[in-house]
Amino acid sequence: MFNKALITIGDKEFLSLYGICIAIGVLCCVLVLFKFAKGRIKESFIDFLFYNGIAAIAIGFFAATLFQSFYNYLDNPEAGWQWGGMTFIGGLIGGVVSFLAGYFIFRPKLQGRLIDIVTLIPCCILIAHAFGRIGCLFAGCCHGAQMDGFPGIWMDPDGEPAGYYFPTQLVEALFLFAMFGVCLWLYLKKNFKHNLSLYLLSYGVFRFFIEFARADDRGSFVAGMSPSQFWAIVMVLASVAVYFFSEYVYKLRVKELAVAVGNVKTDGEKEVVENDEPVQENVQSELSPSENNGEEKNEEV
Numbered sequence: 001m002f003n004k005a006l007i008t009i010g011d012k013e014f015l016s017l018y019g020i021c022i023a024i025g026v027l028c029c030v031l032v033l034f035k036f037a038k039g040r041i042k043e044s045f046i047d048f049l050f051y052n053g054i055a056a057i058a059i060g061f062f063a064a065t066l067f068q069s070f071y072n073y074l075d076n077p078e079a080g081w082q083w084g085g086m087t088f089i090g091g092l093i094g095g096v097v098s099f100l101a102g103y104f105i106f107r108p109k110l111q112g113r114l115i116d117i118v119t120l121i122p123c124c125i126l127i128a129h130a131f132g133r134i135g136c137l138f139a140g141c142c143h144g145a146q147m148d149g150f151p152g153i154w155m156d157p158d159g160e161p162a163g164y165y166f167p168t169q170l171v172e173a174l175f176l177f178a179m180f181g182v183c184l185w186l187y188l189k190k191n192f193k194h195n196l197s198l199y200l201l202s203y204g205v206f207r208f209f210i211e212f213a214r215a216d217d218r219g220s221f222v223a224g225m226s227p228s229q230f231w232a233i234v235m236v237l238a239s240v241a242v243y244f245f246s247e248y249v250y251k252l253r254v255k256e257l258a259v260a261v262g263n264v265k266t267d268g269e270k271e272v273v274e275n276d277e278p279v280q281e282n283v284q285s286e287l288s289p290s291e292n293n294g295e296e297k298n299e300e301v
Contacts (some may be wrong), residue, residue, distance in 0.1 A: 016138070016139070017135065017138035017139070018135040018136070018138050018139040019135070020135070021131045021132060021134045021135030021138065022131070022132055022135050024131045025127065025128035025129065025130070025131030025132045025135075026057060026128055028127045028128060028131060029053075029057075029124040029125070029127055029128035030050065030053070030124075032120070032123055032124050032127055032184075033046070033049060033050065033053065033120065033124050034046060034050070036120055036123070036184070036187065036188065037049070037117055037120060040116065040117070041112045041116050041117055042111045042112050044110075044111055044112075045110055045111055045112030045116075045117075048106065048110060048112075049117065052099055052102040052103060052106075053099065053124075055098065055099075055102060056095040056096070056098045056099035056102070057095060059094050059095060059098040060091040060092065060094045060095025060098070061086070061091060062094065063090050063091050063093060063094020063095065064086035064087055064088065064090045064091030064094065065083060065086050065090075066090065066094070067087050067089070067090025067091075067093070067094075067227070068086050068087045068090060069081065069082065069083050071087070071227050087227065087228065088129065088132070088228075089207070089227075089228055089231040089232070089235075090231075092125070093231070113253060113256075115246070115249050115250060115253050116253070118195075118196055118246070119186075119187055119192060119193055119194070119195040119196060120187055120195070121195075121196065122183050122195045122196050122198070122199035123180055123183045123184045123187060123195065125199070126176050126177075126179050126180035126183060126199065127176075127177075127180050129176050130173050130176035130177045130180060131173075133169045133170075133172045133173035133176060134169070134170075134173050136169040137153070137167060137169040137170055137173070140155035140156050140157040140158070140165075141157065141158075141169075141216065142168060142169050142172075142214065142216060143155055143157060143165040143166065143167070143168060143169065143214070143215060143216055144165055144166025144167065144168040144213045144214060144215050145165065145166050145213070145215040146161075146163050146164065146165050146215065147163075147164045147165065147166055148164065149164055150164075151166065151167070152164030152165055152166055152167070153165065153166075153167045153170070157216070160216075165215070166213060166215070168210055168213050168214050171210065171213075172206075172207075172210055175206055175210075176203075179199065179202055179203070182198075183195045183198065183199065186198075193246065193250055194242075194243055194246060196242055196246065197239045197240070197242045197243040197246065198239075199239075200235045200236065200238050200239035200242060201235075201236055201239035203232075203235065204232045204233065204234075204235030204236035204238075204239065205232070205236060207228055207229075207232040207235075208229050208232040208233065208236075211226050211228050211229045211232070214226070
């Protein structure tokens with residue numbers, strides 16, 4: 001669509017709309033984290049999430065290229081290993097693994113737990129990914145089948161003839177923006193704990209079916225499926241495991257916070273509640289200060 005560099009100096013090209021969209025997506029990801037995590041967890045933990053997130057994003061870009069290069073090699077081994085292209089799911093896997101590695105390495109020193117913020121993380125991923133797909137639209141990659149006209153959009157893909165192509169990038173971007181709105185609303189208004197499972201399930205299902213409309217060759221991984229369809233099925237299965245694991249971890253975190261705020265003392269295998277105060281409600285107020293009509297907490301956990 002607009003895949004040419006905006007600035008050209010000699011034979012060097014600088015600044016593309018694709019790069020600008022990626023930068024906007026990363027910026028929005030960071031802004032969402034700082035805006036909606038503030039007041040819910042300690043600022044020192046938010047700072048850690050920021051720096052660990054930046055490192056994860058960088059590693060994620062590398063993983064996205066690594067995965068696609070691997071698929072390209074499997075598709076045509078005679079051409080040898082060649083670096084090129086990116087796949088989002090590969091980047092997601094690499095970014096998540098590196099983020100979790102950083103978290104568990106520094107966890108003993110942190111004043112916070114990942115479970116306190118995990119339901120916001122999908123919102124950060126969704127907004128960044130949505131702008132990234134707009135960038136793909138400008139670049140002409142990740143497109144659908146070639147068409148004679150509307151609803152196709154004019155694109156000039158690398159290695160393919162210019163023409164009208166079905167805008168799978170735009171369809172996916174609209175889905176991602178919609179999911180971002182839903183997940184953020186659930187996080188802010190409903191104190192929903194399972195946005196991560198919802199994200200894995202919804203995006204996995206969407207990505208599996210949108211792949212049928214994709215027409216750019218990205219190699220093969222499992223017979224009868226594109227690489228992204230395979231990983232989409234993995235995401236759907238993972239959403240179930242993440243749901244039950246999160247439920248278990250939330251229960252542990254509730255007890256940990258209850259002890260931390262002095263509402264519960266453990267005596268052997270029994271729990272003693274002081275001042276006849278409901279433990280769950282006190283812990284909930286610690287986890288969800290936004291429900292206290294915007295009032296500041298005296299103590300953050």
